[in-house]
Amino acid sequence: MTSLDQLVRLLAKLPGIGRKSATRMAYHILNSDSDYADSLAHYITEMRERIKPCSVCGSYTEVDPCDICTDQRRDHSMVCVVETAQDVAVLESARVFPGIYHVLGGVISPIDGVGPDDIRIPRLLERIGEGQIREVVLATNPTVEGDTTALYIARQIEGIEGVTTTRLALGLPVGGDLEYVDRMTLERSLRGRTQV
Amino acid sequence: MTSLDQLVRLLAKLPGIGRKSATRMAYHILNSDSDYADSLAHYITEMRERIKPCSVCGSYTEVDPCDICTDQRRDHSMVCVVETAQDVAVLESARVFPGIYHVLGGVISPIDGVGPDDIRIPRLLERIGEGQIREVVLATNPTVEGDTTALYIARQIEGIEGVTTTRLALGLPVGGDLEYVDRMTLERSLRGRTQV
Numbered sequence: 001m002t003s004l005d006q007l008v009r010l011l012a013k014l015p016g017i018g019r020k021s022a023t024r025m026a027y028h029i030l031n032s033d034s035d036y037a038d039s040l041a042h043y044i045t046e047m048r049e050r051i052k053p054c055s056v057c058g059s060y061t062e063v064d065p066c067d068i069c070t071d072q073r074r075d076h077s078m079v080c081v082v083e084t085a086q087d088v089a090v091l092e093s094a095r096v097f098p099g100i101y102h103v104l105g106g107v108i109s110p111i112d113g114v115g116p117d118d119i120r121i122p123r124l125l126e127r128i129g130e131g132q133i134r135e136v137v138l139a140t141n142p143t144v145e146g147d148t149t150a151l152y153i154a155r156q157i158e159g160i161e162g163v164t165t166t167r168l169a170l171g172l173p174v175g176g177d178l179e180y181v182d183r184m185t186l187e188r189s190l191r192g193r194t195q196v
Numbered sequence: 197m198t199s200l201d202q203l204v205r206l207l208a209k210l211p212g213i214g215r216k217s218a219t220r221m222a223y224h225i226l227n228s229d230s231d232y233a234d235s236l237a238h239y240i241t242e243m244r245e246r247i248k249p250c251s252v253c254g255s256y257t258e259v260d261p262c263d264i265c266t267d268q269r270r271d272h273s274m275v276c277v278v279e280t281a282q283d284v285a286v287l288e289s290a291r292v293f294p295g296i297y298h299v300l301g302g303v304i305s306p307i308d309g310v311g312p313d314d315i316r317i318p319r320l321l322e323r324i325g326e327g328q329i330r331e332v333v334l335a336t337n338p339t340v341e342g343d344t345t346a347l348y349i350a351r352q353i354e355g356i357e358g359v360t361t362t363r364l365a366l367g368l369p370v371g372g373d374l375e376y377v378d379r380m381t382l383e384r385s386l387r388g389r390t391q392v
Contacts, residue, residue, distance in 0.1 A: 002258050003243040010236050014221045025210045027282045029240060030247060030256060032209075037244045040206050041237040044225060047199040048233045051226060060226060062198050086223040 004030065056127070058103030058120050059088040068092075068100055075099040077134040081124060081153065083107055083141060091139070099137070102127065107145040108152055116152055125156060128163060138167045200226065252323070254299030254316050255284040264288075264296055271295040273330040277320060277349065279303055279337060287335070295333070298323065303341040304348055312348055321352060324359060334363045 001009075004026055011022035029037050053059070054066035061067065068074065068088075078099030082088060088101045106119040116122075127133065136157055140146035154165045171189035172181055181189070197205075200222055207218035225233050249255070250262035257263065264270065264284075274295030278284060284297045302315040312318075323329065332353055336342035350361045367385035368377055377385070 003239050003246050004256065007236075007239040007243050010232070010239060013232070015224050016217055016220065021212055023282070023285065024212065026243070027280075027285075028211050030243060030281075034244055036206070036209070037240050039202075041240040043199050043203040043206060044233050044237040044240075047203050047222070047226060048230055050199050060200065084223075085226075086219070089219065089223075 053085065053103070053105075057088075057101045058105055058123070059085045059101055076132050078137060079124075079127065079133050079135070080137045080139050081150075082139050083146065083149075087139065097137075099135075104140070104149065107140060107143075107149045109145045109148075119149075121153060121156070124153065128157065128160060134163060136163060136165045138165060142168075142170055249281065249299070249301075253284075253297045254301055254319070255281045255297055272328050274333060275320075275323065275329050275331070276333045276335050277346075278335050279342065279345075283335065293333075295331075300336070300345065303336060303339075303345040305341045305344075315345070317349060317352070320349065324353065324356060330359060332359060332361045334361060338364075338366055 007026045007029070008019065008022045011017055011025050012019050014022075017025070029040065050062050051060045052062075052064065054061045054064055054069060056065045056069040059066055059068065075098045078097075079102050080091065080097050080099055081102045081104060082091070083104055083106065085103050085105075088103060091097050091101075102120065102124050104119040104121065104124070106114055108114060108116055108119065124136075128136065136153070138150040138153060140150045150167055154167075157163055157165050169192060170185065171192055172178070172185065178186070203222045203225070204215065204218045207213055207221050208215050210218075213221070225236065246258050247256045248258075248260065250257045250260055250265055252261040252265040255262055255264065271294045274293075275298050276287065276293050276295055277298045277300060278287070279300055279302065281299050281301075284299060287293050287297075298316065298320050300315040300317065300320070302310055304310060304312055304315065320332075324332065332349070334346040334349060336346045346363055350363075353359055353361050365388055366381065367388055368381065
C-alpha cells in the first residue's frame, strides 16, 4: 500500500465519505500547495492535543471551563441537555438558545450496556443541585434511546422544587413537504398542533 | 479561531465538502481514538513527501519510474493520454486499459494562458519518438478544452509513420436513462451508433 492508498483508506472512514470521495480528497491534497497539506496535518494533531471536554458542561473547548459556561451574559437558569458536543455547536451556530448546556456524551441504551451513570446524568443532577438552574430543556434526539434518556432525566428532576423540565417540540421541518414526512412525524405534528 | 474551527475551514476546501460535512468530519476526528488522528496527520505529511510525478508518464508514484511504466507485461505499444494523474487511477481501478499512460497535467486553454508547451505534450512527442508506441489513445475529457487538446495532439502525430491516434467513444453512459442525457451527448451517441 502506498501512502496515497493509506490516506484514502483513512479518509474513507470519515462520516459520509465513500471510497470515491476519499480518493478525490487525497488527490486534492496531493495537488494543492504543501502549505495546505502541512496545515491540515498540523491542525488535526493540534486539535486532538488542545481540545478537551469542558469540566462543567462537557462540550469541547480549548479553555476550561468553556466560553459558554463562563459567559455571564447568558442565561444560567436554563440548561439545554444534548447528546453530543457537536449538538452544542449546531445549536450555537443557529443562535437559538440563550442559556447554557449540558452534554451527556451518549444516551441510555440497555442493548449497548449504557446505563444512566455511564453518561453524564449524575453530573447534570449535581449541577441542578447547585440551585441556579430553573429550566432543563431536554434536547436529546427524537429516537427511542433519546426519548428514553429524556424521560429518565425528567423523572429524576420531578422531585426537585422550582425546576421545570421541557422537551424540544416535534413536528414538520420548516420548508418541508407533507409528502416526504414520515407517519410518526406527521402524527406527532398533528398531536402537537397549535392554534393560529 | 480554535484549532477545531481551523480544521473545519481547511476540510471545507476539499472537493465536494461543504461546511456541514467538514464540521462532521472534524468532530469524527475529535471523537475517534488518537491513533486514527495521528495516522491521518502522518499519512497526509508522508504522502506529500513520498509521492512524486513519474519522470516518464507523469502519474503519481513512490518509485520512479512508476510500476506501470516498468511493468513488462503491459502493452508498451499503446499509450493512453489523460489530463490528470487521478485519471490514471480511475482507468486502473476499472482495469480496462492494457497499455501505458501519459499524464498531460492539464489541457490547452488560451483563456488561462495554457499553451501546448505548458502541459506535457513535448514529453509525449519525445516518448513517441523513441519508436515503441504504435497507438495513442486520447482520453482527455469530452469538454471544449479536452477536445482542443486531443485535436492538437492528433495533428502533431499525424505525420509520424506507423502511429495511429484514437479517441475514447462518446455516447450514453451504461445504465443511463435517455431522459437524463443532455442533447449533445444524445447527438454524439446517435452519430456514433453501431450495428447490432
